[in-house]
Amino acid sequence: MRPARVLALIALVLVVAVFIAIRSDDARASAGGRVGFSGNPATNAGQNCTACHSPGASTPSVTISGPAVVNAGSTNSYVVTLTGGPGVTGGFNASTSGFVGTFAPVNSETELLAGEITHNDPKFFSGGQVQFTYNWTAPASNGVVTMYAAGNSTNGQGNTSGDGVNNTSMAITVQNGSNNPTPTPVPPPSAITLQQVASGLAQPVVITNAGDKRLFVVERAGRIRIIDEAGSLLSTPFLDISGPVDDSEGEQGLLGLAFHPNYAVNGYFYVYYTYDPPGTNNDRTRISRFTRSGSNANLATAASEQILMEFEQPYGNHNAGDIHFGQDGYLYIASGDGGGSYWASVGQAPVQMFSQGANDL
Numbered sequence: 629m630r631p632a633r634v635l636a637l638i639a640l641v642l643v644v645a646v647f648i649a650i651r652s653d654d655a656r657a658s659a660g661g662r663v664g665f666s667g668n669p670a671t672n673a674g675q676n677c678t679a680c681h682s683p684g685a686s687t688p689s690v691t692i693s694g695p696a697v698v699n700a701g702s703t704n705s706y707v708v709t710l711t712g713g714p715g716v717t718g719g720f721n722a723s724t725s726g727f728v729g730t731f732a733p734v735n736s737e738t739e740l741l742a743g744e745i746t747h748n749d750p751k752f753f754s755g756g757q758v759q760f761t762y763n764w765t766a767p768a769s770n771g772v773v774t775m776y777a778a779g780n781s782t783n784g785q786g787n788t789s790g791d792g793v794n795n796t797s798m799a800i801t802v803q804n805g806s807n808n809p810t811p812t813p814v815p816p817p818s819a820i821t822l823q824q825v826a827s828g829l830a831q832p833v834v835i836t837n838a839g840d841k842r843l844f845v846v847e848r849a850g851r852i853r854i855i856d857e858a859g860s861l862l863s864t865p866f867l868d869i870s871g872p873v874d875d876s877e878g879e880q881g882l883l884g885l886a887f888h889p890n891y892a893v894n895g896y897f898y899v900y901y902t903y904d905p906p907g908t909n910n911d912r913t914r915i916s917r918f919t920r921s922g923s924n925a926n927l928a929t930a931a932s933e934q935i936l937m938e939f940e941q942p943y944g945n946h947n948a949g950d951i952h953f954g955q956d957g958y959l960y961i962a963s964g965d966g967g968g969s970y971w972a973s974v975g976q977a978p979v980q981m982f983s984q985g986a987n988d989l
Contacts, residue, residue, distance in 0.1 A: 661739055661746030666721040667795035668776040676721075676778035676795040685792045688713030688781040692722070692798040694764075700805020703765040705734070706775070711757040713781025713792025717750035718758035725774040730765040738762050750782070770805045774798070789877075789944075826861040829853060831881075833949070838887045838897070842926075848881035849873065850901065854926055867899075867918060867928040874904040874911055876944070883949025886959060895920030897928070898959060900949045902941055911941045915951070915961060937961075943968040 664671045694706035710718045722731070723744040731745040738760055739748040745762045752758070764775070778795035825843075832853075834846035841857035850870030854862045875881030884900030891897060897918055902911045919932040941947050941964070948964030 661719065661721070661741060661748060663721055663723070663741045663744040663746050665778055666723040666744065666776040667778045667797065668723045668725070670725070670727070671723065676793055685714045685781075685783060685790050686712060687794050688715070688718075688779060688792045690720075690777060690779040690794045690796045692775055692777050692796060694798075694800075696799065697801045697803060698766045700766055700768050700770060700802050703732075703763050706762060706764055708760045708762075708777045708779060709757055710753075710759075710779040710781050710794075713794075714783035714790065715753045715756060715781055716784030717752050717782050718779060719747040719750050719782075720760050720777060720779045721746045722762070722775060722777040724764075724776070728767040728771075728773055732763040732765070734761050734763055753781070766800070766802045766805075768805050769802070770807060771802055773800045773802060775800055825859055826855045828861055833881070833883060834885050836885055836887070838891050840892075844885060844887075846882055846885050846899075848883070849875050850882045852882075852885060852899075852928070856926075862926060864927070866926060867930060869899075869901065869930060869933075872903045872914075873901045875902075876904075879945035879947050880911065880941075883947060884951035884961075886951045886953055889953055889957065891920075895922070898936075898951060900951050900961065902947055911944070912938050913941050913947065913949075913963065914938050915959075939963065940966065942966055 665676050667674055667676045689709075689711045691709045691711075692706060693709065695704050698704050706722075708720045708722060710720065721744060727743050731740055731743070733739055733745070733748075737748055737751060738745055747760060751760065758781075767773070775798045776795065777797070778793065781792040783790045826845075829845055829847060830851075831848040832845045833848050834844075836844055838844060843855040844866060845853045845855060847853060850868065850873030851865040852867040854866050856862060869882065873882050880902040882899060882901040884898075886898045888894060888896035888898070897920070899916055899918065900913065901916075902913055904911050914935055915937040917932075917934045917936055918928050918930070921927040921929050943966070946964040946967045948962040950962040952960055954960055
């Protein structure tokens with residue numbers, strides 16, 4: 629099929645993440661655990677569980693208990709305790725500065741992922757708190773190691789809102805070991821440098837081009853901006869559909885942009901965005917085609933929208949959004965799995981996904 633004839637040829641690629649949980653779907657923290665969000669400054673700029681969960685409840689206290697002075701190479705037990713917050717289920721993530729030492733689970737409640745320790749499944753609160761126990765083996769050299777831990781106290785609603793998040797740290801002195809190793813010399817700067825191209829963008833999620841020297845940047849709130857060939861960010865958006873776009877959750881919004889292979893001639897481009905239909909609580913994903921203005925190459929006609937496809941997105945995340953044309957001229961769409969935080973649910977089961985019916989898959 630020639631690219632110029634690909635007006636209605638859309639192949640849907642389902643990007644499905646299947647998570648198995650032994651807890652009920654209506655009482656979850658992050659099923660399967662999560663690493664990289666312990667509050668450690670060396671990972672994700674020190675973010676904690678708020679990177680995915682939206683706080684909206686009372687903040688729990690998070691503590692680490694265990695020996696503050698240990699011998700090099702020794703294995704010791706530590707406990708992360710969450711107290712307060714919504715207090716239905718809880719989860720945690722712990723790591724160390726420099727990622728030194730070795731974590732190890734002591735029971736099925738925790739697991740080791742990428743050198744960090746996290747919950748295996750959300751754990752229910754009891755008596756106003758929840759605890760996670762694990763071992764940590766100190767490194768062979770002396771020094772002070774900081775252990776970081778973040779905890780999430782959830783309301784058990786199976787979404788990312790209304791949870792309580794906090795984090796803490798603990799200094800651990802390692803003694804009776806070898807002297808600190810000589811630091812590895814910092815290599816000289818390479819030929820790769822970082823140069824700012826543009827500023828003033830709000831939550832950019834996609835950057836692409838239309839086959840010329842301009843860059844098109846998608847802002848999650850519903851605007852497409854242009855950086856011209858001189859490196860200037862144009863003040864007037866190429867397209868502004870912030871009205872219908874629902875970006876109220878962190879993984880919703882205007883999420884995808886692809887230009888027709890014959891864009892220079894027909895001016896067609898395609899977008900992927902979430903919106904909230906009137907009278908319902910479930911968002912939907914919409915795949916639409918727009919047309920470039922015939923008189924100004926830096927403007928698109930918002931009224932030219934042609935809706936090509938819609939499907940349900942029951943939750944505020946796992947919405948994916950990447951769209952691209954393949955060499956075969958088809959438009960490929962990453963739909964996400966339609967589930968909530970860290971779980972798939974049945975959001976993208978055929979009967980759920982398409983209003984037309986299961987046979988459309």
